[in-house]
Amino acid sequence: MGDEGARVAGARRTREALLEAAAQVFAERGVQAPVRDIAGRAGVGVGTVYRHFPDRAELVIAVYRHQIDECAALAEELTGSPEPGQALERWICAFVEFLVTKHGLGVALQSDDMSLRSLHSLMLDTLVPACGRLVDGAVARGELDPGVTAYALMRAVGNLCLLGPGYDREDAHAMVARLLAGCR
Amino acid sequence: MGDEGARVAGARRTREALLEAAAQVFAERGVQAPVRDIAGRAGVGVGTVYRHFPDRAELVIAVYRHQIDECAALAEELTGSPEPGQALERWICAFVEFLVTKHGLGVALQSDDMSLRSLHSLMLDTLVPACGRLVDGAVARGELDPGVTAYALMRAVGNLCLLGPGYDREDAHAMVARLLAGCR
Amino acid sequence: MGDEGARVAGARRTREALLEAAAQVFAERGVQAPVRDIAGRAGVGVGTVYRHFPDRAELVIAVYRHQIDECAALAEELTGSPEPGQALERWICAFVEFLVTKHGLGVALQSDDMSLRSLHSLMLDTLVPACGRLVDGAVARGELDPGVTAYALMRAVGNLCLLGPGYDREDAHAMVARLLAGCR
Amino acid sequence: MGDEGARVAGARRTREALLEAAAQVFAERGVQAPVRDIAGRAGVGVGTVYRHFPDRAELVIAVYRHQIDECAALAEELTGSPEPGQALERWICAFVEFLVTKHGLGVALQSDDMSLRSLHSLMLDTLVPACGRLVDGAVARGELDPGVTAYALMRAVGNLCLLGPGYDREDAHAMVARLLAGCR
DNA sequence: CATGAATGAGCATTCATTCAT
DNA sequence: TATGAATGAATGCTCATTCAT
Numbered sequence A, B, C, D: 001m002g003d004e005g006a007r008v009a010g011a012r013r014t015r016e017a018l019l020e021a022a023a024q025v026f027a028e029r030g031v032q033a034p035v036r037d038i039a040g041r042a043g044v045g046v047g048t049v050y051r052h053f054p055d056r057a058e059l060v061i062a063v064y065r066h067q068i069d070e071c072a073a074l075a076e077e078l079t080g081s082p083e084p085g086q087a088l089e090r091w092i093c094a095f096v097e098f099l100v101t102k103h104g105l106g107v108a109l110q111s112d113d114m115s116l117r118s119l120h121s122l123m124l125d126t127l128v129p130a131c132g133r134l135v136d137g138a139v140a141r142g143e144l145d146p147g148v149t150a151y152a153l154m155r156a157v158g159n160l161c162l163l164g165p166g167y168d169r170e171d172a173h174a175m176v177a178r179l180l181a182g183c184r
Numbered sequence E: 001c002a003t004g005a006a007t008g009a010g011c012a013t014t015c016a017t018t019c020a021t
Numbered sequence F: 001t002a003t004g005a006a007t008g009a010a011t012g013c014t015c016a017t018t019c020a021t
Helices: A004-029 A035-042 A046-052 A056-079 A086-100 A105-110 A114-140 A149-158 A169-180 B006-031 B035-042 B046-052 B056-078 B084-101 B105-110 B114-142 B148-162 B169-182 C004-027 C035-042 C046-052 C056-078 C084-101 C105-110 C114-140 C150-160 C168-182 D004-029 D035-043 D044-050 D056-078 D084-101 D105-110 D113-140 D151-158 D169-182
Strands: none
Touching: A004 A035, A004 A046, A004 A056, A035 A046, A035 C035, A046 A086, A046 D056, A056 A086, A056 A105, A056 A114, A086 A114, A086 A149, A086 A169, A086 C056, A114 A149, A149 A169, A149 B114, A149 B148, A169 B169, B006 B035, B006 B046, B006 B056, B035 B046, B035 C035, B046 D035, B056 B084, B056 B105, B084 B105, B084 B114, B084 B148, B084 B169, B105 B114, B105 D035, B114 B148, B148 B169, B148 C035, C004 C035, C004 C046, C004 C056, C035 C168, C046 C105, C046 D004, C056 C084, C056 C114, C084 C105, C084 C150, C084 C168, C105 C150, C114 C150, C150 C168, C150 D151, C150 D169, C168 D169, D004 D035, D004 D044, D004 D056, D035 D044, D056 D084, D056 D105, D056 D113, D084 D105, D084 D113, D084 D151, D084 D169, D105 D113, D105 D151, D113 D151, D151 D169
């Protein structure tokens, strides 16, 4: 049909509205926010959420995948830099920025909730290896303690990015910087 | 009546049983565990939980107060030590041990849940000042970066103690040690 | 337009695909199966199902009408047989086979669901009279208890064909045979 | 406490109200009726239903257990009768009366719904053995076809008791009688 | 004081049905 | 005519909280 495209376009628009709404709601009330709230924020019915994202995990992943991919890409870019230590530092800094901006991801990463297991997997599959290469490079140059693994490092950084009253983005950045300093 | 004392004693016993039960349940299933589970574990009815602890926050605080006080006492003990840097280190190490043992507290501290706000206050009122003296001592001796505040440090340490699959107690200790190293 | 015929032909094809799909799905998951499953099986959109069969009852009827008509035809054929008792027996046997094969019809017949009321009517209008003639023939020859009505008999047979764990097609056949024996 | 009994008594009353309500609702709208409807009919909140009957199966069983037990007792009573054939007949007749009165049980027995599996078990465990003894007795006296098993017989009888428009209690009794006649 | 029965709001999820394209 | 996206009512279930005994 000739109007096939229109319907698909409409669906894509809805999907995007949902992602937008979910990102906001996740940031405000956490990844466990009621589906209804997300639907409401997006101005759609609950059924629509389920049509696009059969389970919560898929929605969470979809919301963060973009930025996770960007992070991975940045790591790629920095890999092989002549200054591995600095490269790692810059990457971690970008990662922190990502985490504190899209707050809610931190909680999601920390949670051992079944429904968010796949977010862990996504991280493990894309970010950890990417970060791993930077870590390896820095270790090879003696600019990082060989006892530091990419996973534990990212996990720690992720935790340090859990904001709260009296502990804001600046604090997170500062603390992560100190952690890194201590990893040399 | 002459059995006034007996009643009071009974109530105290009940209260203690509740604290014991809550500590266990919090560790196993988190601070958000169903009230009924706690009541059941303590062998009392739900109503009794509400009588002793009108809201969840009070129970959470009561459960952790003992250990928080111990932590504060330890800090007191270490204050004025001839080796302020080492003293801080030892104290933080004990704090970490406390956090990873009573897991659930980490989440509680991080959560911005209204009902747990008072736990923050408790920390602010007892632990932060205690820790603050150690920090001040270390700073005075040039063994700690003056930019480090007791609150942010504890917060960061607390976050680093949020365990999960692939990130255990050992990792937490190691990362906290690195953070401290980076704070000098 | 000249393609009027083509459109009609296409619609007919769609309709047949739907009947085919519905028959399969009804057999597998019962007459209450989700509309979407049927549409999916037929490779069409849900809207198409509604266009062809505005309500579930019409679809159910359409699905079974063919076989119901065949049953009626067989009854016609057997009517006036020189052996009325045997004729009835053979017809009932064929009816049983139909019911246990297209399982789901049994439930449909039994259900007093509003939306399936018309299936009852269909039976009443076609099968009952057809069966009635066989019954009458047998009664006339003294080969059947005059107290047996075609409707009650068919209803009973229909019920005996509701299969389940531990009660299969063989059992249904056997029990129906015994019921018939008891009707002489 | 002295008022322990009062609370328990109240709970028992509620439980009975629930069983009463459930029996009515099951009869009117089937065993799959919404929990809310049952709660409403009993004049209690949904939570109360779940407190007393954690899952639907338990409610269904509780509703019918009394009568199932009575049926089993009757079978016991009739076992060893000097007229095994007649004994079986009388028992089946009582069983039919039970089924057509508590209509809804028929559907429940027929359904292969997971949540009702335990009702099957209950029948299998209590009624089938009880009926089996009567069947054995009748078979031993040559008053019943040895090919008839208690389970298949009960299943068939159960099916014959599924009433509907134009097929009432009388019809069920008559058809069961004929089935039994055919089993000799 | 203790009890636990009762309540009902809250959330997830499914699916029949409508309608713009 | 066909499509499938969107809708929302219906339903199951959990759990915090109250209160009569």
